[in-house]
Amino acid sequence: MKTPPEERPANAVEREVTTLAPGLTLPAKVPQQRSRTAQSNIPNERLVRERIKKLAAAFVEQHALVPPMPMVELKEHAAALRDDAGLDAIYDDYIAVLINNASWRDSLAQIPYDRRLLLLPKCVRVEEHCPAPFDELGLLCKECGLCSIQDFMVEAERLGYAVLVAEGSALVTQMIQAGRIEAIVGVSCLNVLEKSFPHMEAAAVPGVAIPLLQDDCIDCTVDLEWVWDVLHLSAADQTYRLDLDTLKSEVQGWFTRESLDAVMGDASDPTSDIARAWLARSGNRWRPYLATCVHVALECDGRDAEPQIGDDLKKLAVAIECFHKASLIHDDIEDGDKERYGQPCLHVEHGDAVALNVGDFLLGEGYRLIAGIDAPAETKVEMLRTAAAGHVELCRGQGKELSWVRDPKPLGSLEVLEIFREKTAPAFKVALQLGALYGAADAGVHEVLREYSESIGIAYQVKDDLEDFTGESDSHDLRDMRPSLLLAIARKRAKDGAERELIDSLWRRACNYDEVAAEVEQIMVKRGVVKRANDLLYAYEEQAVRSLRFLQNATLKGLLRRVVGKIFPRTLIEGYCSEFETRNAAGREAGAKSSG
Numbered sequence: 001m002k003t004p005p006e007e008r009p010a011n012a013v014e015r016e017v018t019t020l021a022p023g024l025t026l027p028a029k030v031p032q033q034r035s036r037t038a039q040s041n042i043p044n045e046r047l048v049r050e051r052i053k054k055l056a057a058a059f060v061e062q063h064a065l066v067p068p069m070p071m072v073e074l075k076e077h078a079a080a081l082r083d084d085a086g087l088d089a090i091y092d093d094y095i096a097v098l099i100n101n102a103s104w105r106d107s108l109a110q111i112p113y114d115r116r117l118l119l120l121p122k123c124v125r126v127e128e129h130c131p132a133p134f135d136e137l138g139l140l141c142k143e144c145g146l147c148s149i150q151d152f153m154v155e156a157e158r159l160g161y162a163v164l165v166a167e168g169s170a171l172v173t174q175m176i177q178a179g180r181i182e183a184i185v186g187v188s189c190l191n192v193l194e195k196s197f198p199h200m201e202a203a204a205v206p207g208v209a210i211p212l213l214q215d216d217c218i219d220c221t222v223d224l225e226w227v228w229d230v231l232h233l234s235a236a237d238q239t240y241r242l243d244l245d246t247l248k249s250e251v252q253g254w255f256t257r258e259s260l261d262a263v264m265g266d267a268s269d270p271t272s273d274i275a276r277a278w279l280a281r282s283g284n285r286w287r288p289y290l291a292t293c294v295h296v297a298l299e300c301d302g303r304d305a306e307p308q309i310g311d312d313l314k315k316l317a318v319a320i321e322c323f324h325k326a327s328l329i330h331d332d333i334e335d336g337d338k339e340r341y342g343q344p345c346l347h348v349e350h351g352d353a354v355a356l357n358v359g360d361f362l363l364g365e366g367y368r369l370i371a372g373i374d375a376p377a378e379t380k381v382e383m384l385r386t387a388a389a390g391h392v393e394l395c396r397g398q399g400k401e402l403s404w405v406r407d408p409k410p411l412g413s414l415e416v417l418e419i420f421r422e423k424t425a426p427a428f429k430v431a432l433q434l435g436a437l438y439g440a441a442d443a444g445v446h447e448v449l450r451e452y453s454e455s456i457g458i459a460y461q462v463k464d465d466l467e468d469f470t471g472e473s474d475s476h477d478l479r480d481m482r483p484s485l486l487l488a489i490a491r492k493r494a495k496d497g498a499e500r501e502l503i504d505s506l507w508r509r510a511c512n513y514d515e516v517a518a519e520v521e522q523i524m525v526k527r528g529v530v531k532r533a534n535d536l537l538y539a540y541e542e543q544a545v546r547s548l549r550f551l552q553n554a555t556l557k558g559l560l561r562r563v564v565g566k567i568f569p570r571t572l573i574e575g576y577c578s579e580f581e582t583r584n585a586a587g588r589e590a591g592a593k594s595s596g
Contacts, residue, residue: 024418026536027455027543036221038213041090041190046569049223054243055085056098057105067103068204074100093190097211101230107206108183109235114160115182118231120152121165121189121212121220151542156231158549161185183207185230187222189215208233225565237558239297244559244566247296251289254314255280255321263311263318264365274350275358275365279318279325282341286460286567287324287427288317291435293563294449297556298439315369316438320431322366323387327394327427329359334402335480363391375438383437390430397422401483408481410507413488417458420485425457441556448551452560455544459568461485462537469530478520479513481506485536486529490520493527541568 038044043052059065059081069077078095082088087095108116156163162181184207186193193209210226233240253259257280267273295313331337332345333352339345347355370383400419404411432449441449465485468478478484491503502519505511513520524530544564551557 024414024421026414026417027539036214036219038221039215042094042211042213043091046223052085052087052091052095053098053102053226055081056095057102059084060099060102065099065103067100067107067206069100069103071096094211097190097193097209101208104206104208105233105240108185108208108230109233109237109240111183111206112160113234116161117181117184117186118152118156118161118163119184119186119188120163121187152227152231159231161231181205184209186210187227188212189220191215225562225569228565229562232558232561234554234558236554239300239555239559242296242300242559244293244562247292248285248289248566250309251285251292251317254288254317255283255285259314260318263314264369271358271361274346274354275361278329278346278358279321279362281343283321283325285321287431288320290428290563291320291431291438292317293559294432294435294441294556295439297553297559298436298441298445300555312373312375313438315373316434319366319369319387320434322362322369323391323430324427326359326362326366329355329362331398334398335482337480370434373438379437379440383434386433386437387430390426393422393426397424397426404483408507408509410491410504411483411488413485413492416483416485416488419483420458420461421454424461425454428457428460429453441553445551445553445556448547451547452544455540455547456564456567459537459540459544462533462540463568466530466533466537469524478506481509481513486524486533489529489532490523490527493529493532494523499523537568 043049059077063077065077074096075092077099078092079089081095081099082092153163153165182205184205186207186209188209189212192215193211208230210222210230213221213223254263257276260276260279261267264276267276292309292313295316296309299308328340329346332340333347333355337345338348345355346358349355350358366387367384370387371380373380373383375383397419401423429450432453433446436445436449462485468484469486478487487503487506491500491507494500494503502511502516503523506513506516506520541564545561548557548560551560
């Protein structure tokens with residue numbers, strides 16, 4: 001008897017399609033994260049928490065605060081920052097923790113990984129299914145993959161940390177008094193942190209703590225990227241002080257009309273004028289940003305001076321965006337799209353002939369800008385070769401999609417992912433490698449970047465498919481009937497009969513999506529299609545991170561790790577712990593209520 005799709009093991013679908021694209025293998029599954037409301041004395045919105053974190057760093061620098069600071073002093077500073085920023089007094093404890101973190105950040109960076117302790121709470125595990133036993137020091141993780149504890153432990157231990165999965169201030173106090181550690185990176189709830197601070201302050205032990213967003217030990221959550229950021233903090237990474245958001249804004253600023261004219265020269269003809277306006281139109285600018293990040297990391301590796309942004313780097317960034325914006329013009333014509341960035345596509349505004357010509361012009365402009373960079377001749381030759389190879393690979397991926405349009409038929413997950421790899425990943429690879437070539441990176445760096453860019457490129461397209469389905473994108477592959485990962489998963493998981501026939505009719509472009517959207521969405525939900533796509537997205541993100549494992553350049557490694565969090569922001573990790581449930585249940589009325 002055939003097993004229904006919904007009853008098969010989680011990896012059964014992948015086993016069925018593994019042979020369809022032998023050049024592509026699926027990454028290991030990683031735990032999904034869920035969102036939960038923060039308790040009332042911690043801001044619920046991630047953007048507000050990020051803002052307070054930046055304000056705390058600026059406050060420490062402005063007032064030249066020197067750790068260790070007793071809790072009374074921290075709370076005085078927290079009240080002052082709160083008044084300046086117009087924040088609610090209920091957040092004082094949270095602000096105090098972030099001020100303390102900012103004051104210790106540089107000190108922590110100077111301490112080798114093998115003299116640090118990573119302390120994780122047991123409440124980020126999934127207690128109901130957790131197979132790990134306990135000893136007198138805490139949980140002994142079995143690395144079952146059910147929660148994020150394994151990811152933190154494996155990476156921390158690889159770096160050289162001592163790692164404990166335990167809760168409570170007593171254990172930290174004992175280890176500090178025993179002199180076994182020189183610094184602590186911890187994840188804990190505010191009330192435990194408040195009890196630990198006096199002991200850390202008395203011993204002058206550098207400590208950076210990422211607060212749990214709840215203290216009730218039920219499905220506790222934490223800002224995941226903050227943990228990764230501090231975990232990798234190192235004096236060898238000269239970019240750890242670099243504000244990636246500020247750098248992103250600076251790169252965005254290179255694409256105003258005035259800035260483009262300064263980099264590219266005057267637009268003295270209609271084609272140049274249209275092309276320049278198209279370049280200045282909206283966009284994430286991820287590709288020029290990635291090239292800039294790589295170059296900045298290589299430039300400041302081993303140096304204390306701030307990286308310099310020169311005109312040639314701007315030329316390179318604009319060249320990369322020229323290639324990308326040219327591909328969008330051609331894609332929109334080939335796919336028959338009518339809108340881009342919420343506005344009419346270029347071919348809708350000016351006609352196919354003009355749009356094609358502008359796209360070709362932008363390709364030429366990209367090569368012209370690279371050729372004009374002040375770099376050794378052999379470097380420029382390699383940069384031009386890299387750009388050309390990426391262009392050819394991208395066209396092959398687009399060609400596979402166009403061939404499918406001529407003869408539409410159902411595709412498996414790996415067949416769709418293979419198209420993603422050839423169609424989307426090359427642009428990321430070109431951007432990263434051009435930045436590395438301009439920064440004189442060695443062969444080992446380029447090898448890592450190839451693997452990293454493939455994972456980033458596929459993840460980006462999976463994210464795009466998910467945003468299409470949820471309405472967060474200005475395109476919709478299901479409606480426009482382009483190869484979709486969600487549709488591939490849906491076909492594999494659909495029940496034989498009406499469900500399979502409906503999905504197959506969409507694959508063959510035999511029906512209008514809008515007419516069957518409600519039924520398709522029901523199948524997607526019922527068969528766990530979106531969850532599976534999200535699993536793949538997270539897995540490719542994690543694969544990108546793991547590709548950096550053997551990168552010897554600490555500065556570049558630290559920056560590329562943080563870039564993953566910028567492109568694919570993960571807000572929370574979740575788990576379950578009941579160790580302090582009784583205590584908190586009794587004291588909750590006296591303290592901050594959890595609104596989760």
